[in-house]
Amino acid sequence: MMKKAILVLLTLTISLSTIHAQEVIPASGGNASGSSGTVSYTVGQMVYSTNSGINGSIAEGVQQPFEISEVIGIKEAKINNPEISVFPNPTNDFLILKIDVSTPLNIRFLYYQIYDINGKLLESKKLADYETTISTANLVSGIYFLKITDENKEIKTFKIVKNH
Numbered sequence: 001m002m003k004k005a006i007l008v009l010l011t012l013t014i015s016l017s018t019i020h021a022q023e024v025i026p027a028s029g030g031n032a033s034g035s036s037g038t039v040s041y042t043v044g045q046m047v048y049s050t051n052s053g054i055n056g057s058i059a060e061g062v063q064q065p066f067e068i069s070e071v072i073g074i075k076e077a078k079i080n081n082p083e084i085s086v087f088p089n090p091t092n093d094f095l096i097l098k099i100d101v102s103t104p105l106n107i108r109f110l111y112y113q114i115y116d117i118n119g120k121l122l123e124s125k126k127l128a129d130y131e132t133t134i135s136t137a138n139l140v141s142g143i144y145f146l147k148i149t150d151e152n153k154e155i156k157t158f159k160i161v162k163n164h
Contacts, residue, residue, distance in 0.1 A: 035140050084148055090161035095134040095146070097127070105150055114160075115145040136162055 083100030
């Protein structure tokens, strides 16, 4: 029994000594955020390198962003491709939401909603005309979603990029 325990301990020690992973004992670290975005940092990381290839790049180090995005589904109303456009995108201070006047949509029932990247509703307003100017001056730089609805039916969703 003792020989088995020593053999398992010795095998485990040899196995663990051959495993190579990120080796750092950081002195400190954290997240900092401001009006331009968020950054994660580690204090005490001595080496950092980036390797690039034809499909992108990968950075070695402790602080690696890990992002999971899952689109469960976007159901659109059964309307014959309504002509709805949003510009400029990327935007700085405003967006123009334009709906073709020949669309079968009734402007009296249309709303727009702005969501942040986490799905939080930031603004919801009824459309007054086929061309609407939407202020984005109060939004920080980032990615937003502009959803157009007809009463409670989702018509179209746009991904909006807000610059400084």
